[in-house]
Amino acid sequence: MSENNNTNENKNAMADALNSVHDVKIGDIVKGEVLAIDDDKQLIVGIQGTGVEGVVPLKELASQPVDDIKDIAKVGDVLDLVVISTIGKDKENGSYLLSKRRLEARKVWADIQKEFEAGNTLTATVTEVVKGGLVVDAGVRGFIPASMISDHFVDDLSQYKGQELELKIIEIEPSENRLILSHRAIVEAQKAEQREKILATIKAGDTVEGTVARLTNFGAFVDLGGIDGLVHVSEISYERVAKPSDVLKVGQQLKVKVLAVDPEKNRISLSLKALLPEPWDGIEDKAPAGTVLEGTVKRLTTFGAFVEVFPGVEGLVHISQISHEHIATPNEVLSEGETIKVKVLEVKPEAHRLALSIKALTPKPNTDDKTNTASPAETSNYQSNDDEGGFTLGDLIGNELKKSTSNNDDDKN
Template sequence: MSENNVSNENAQTMADALNSVGQVKIGDTVKGEVLAIEDKQLIVGIEGTGVEGVVPLKELSAQPIEDIHTVASVGDVIDLVVISTIGKDKENGQYLLSKRRLEAQKIWKDIQADFEAGKTITAPVTNVVKGGLVVNAGVRGFVPASMVDDHFVEDLSAYKGQELEFKIIEIEPSENRLILSHRAIVEAGKAEARKEIFGKLNAGDVVDGKVARLTNFGAFVDLGGVDGLVHVSEIAYDHVDKPSDVLSVGQDVKVKVLSVDPEKDRISLSIKATLPQPWDDIEDRAPVGATLPGVVRRLTTFGAFVEVFPGVEGLVHISQISHEHIATPNDVLKEGQDVDVKVLSVDPDQHRLALSIKALQERPEGDEPSEPRKENQRPRRNNNSNRESHTNIPAEYQQDDSGFSLGDILGDALKDAAKDDNE
């Protein structure tokens, strides 16, 4: 072969190499053979080009890699995407390549297909940031705080590390934007559970539940995908200031269904209705003549209602508060005050207790008890207005919700009036 021919072949080979270098463009998908492994990168030969490229450690995978040798070996052929050139000398054939971004391209395509088909995805929550959650769906996804759950969540840290199901709300691969919603999944699940539960739940049913949320006005109890409300007044027979004083989130409770309203999506529940009735065995617990500790719960013009057991209140008529004359119960008592009372009468059927405070106090010297009115003796009517503070009961109290009759409320005031008329 002549020297001219050899020279021409060498020139052609160099031209081909230069042309092949020119054929490698940013964004191209290529195959690279691992030629060498360094601590922080791979040196690869780009097949069909005769040039080399570099794959940095961070571009090998979306997952953290502690040892580069666990993911690549010399001689491996891997698919890569060209990111950029390294320097300006293309004859050296140095390109920056990425395996991670090529995988991300495929993931974006799969997510796009799921989005168009209305499918959901499952992914772990990797971080909590201001305004929401970061999710690793193969690519970075973001869940705004308003789309985390179907109610406001003050502390999102509990979601970190959880693998959750998400609905794809917005996808824009060119901007690496993926917006997800877990709230949509929760709401869809509850809608299905709600349909089933509302179809079988009836007022009067006693069911098991779990305290899901606590508010100032009550507790929301999860009945298996649907929450019902236990109003604070239905938690216990005794007074409850705040539901959190007696209940905690996650607590198992037994509840009675008070009402079911599918149209308004409401279920009213009661915990206290599943507890023993406060008036059960009241004659044994509060027999006539017994002395009991109590708390003044309500004051009216005609007396004081004193709670002696949780959910059990008795009436201390104004005439039974003190041996001395008082204009109103407020003169000597206040709500929340601890007092001792004596049981005068018990009516378990009507849920009524007649109590006395003065019966436990020493009678002032010279104050004799009034004689009982003789049979068939009728008191004379007297229009003396000074007696109105005891006998003139306002109409709103004549049918008090305590269950006491007008005669019970008037009590000894009628006896005192009769004595005055006979004098």
């Protein structure tokens, strides 16, 4: 009887053991006890509750490269694993291929999906610069297309490698391991917030600091910390500026004065020259009448030449003050960019006007006596009104008329 009882007990134990063994299917999440470490390249694990073994290759242990497999697991550890595939029964060390990395990735995908549905952002580190964008480690592989990196074109993407970026989730598809992210959306949102703050506080007359963000032919856009203001080319300097790039460069720090703010159009007009000394200040001391100055011909017109005698200070040499000889146009004797000497004839500081002369610094040519048909006696009776104290022809005619009228009155009497 005792033998029969023992036999029955053994049968029951075997039945219980068989009943406790579960089939292993691809995609199952199982627990595996580390039985051995094979050549530091893979783990041999016993799949609990199945009675079979599996292998976990080193690359399936972690998402990041691992130098020493023992840093991840040791004999006796129990790991949560996912069944990837089966391997031949004749293969050594087990019949199932398992992964710890992919199971962790499943959890990461689930967490990212929740963040996406909630409209939240995530942070990730840039691991690679590839053609067309950046690869990031968000627990799983994520991709930032080049057009979604910043709010402006970035020529060198290598500067982002190793940086941790805040990112908006644009597209997520775990089944295809596709995660598309955007840093540009974060930059734009931050700038929009700062833009509103700046527009609410800045006002005309303020002096602010900024960085030259872009240069165009018509001016410089200065980043004020979330919004760009424009320094028109005419507001860069009191001196004439042909191109903003001649005097400014991208990245340069500037102090500028706010000229106008338009919150509705998100526009801020700025001036650089408004913070510079006014060039006409003290001009009556620097250039009183009679002073001889050196200047540069800036512009030629039909009526004269504008000459810059100090930075930002131009005076007019009227066409009548260019030469003692008659000229039809100033460009007969002058050219733009030419350096000349001029004499100050008149100063009007309030009107920002200087009357200048070139001919006042040159000798007056001698009069050719042979061309004068009048007799010496006649020429002694009048002089050109260019000479001080002389009489004009009108004065002489007026005197003769007075004499004629007087004689007529005497005859009547």
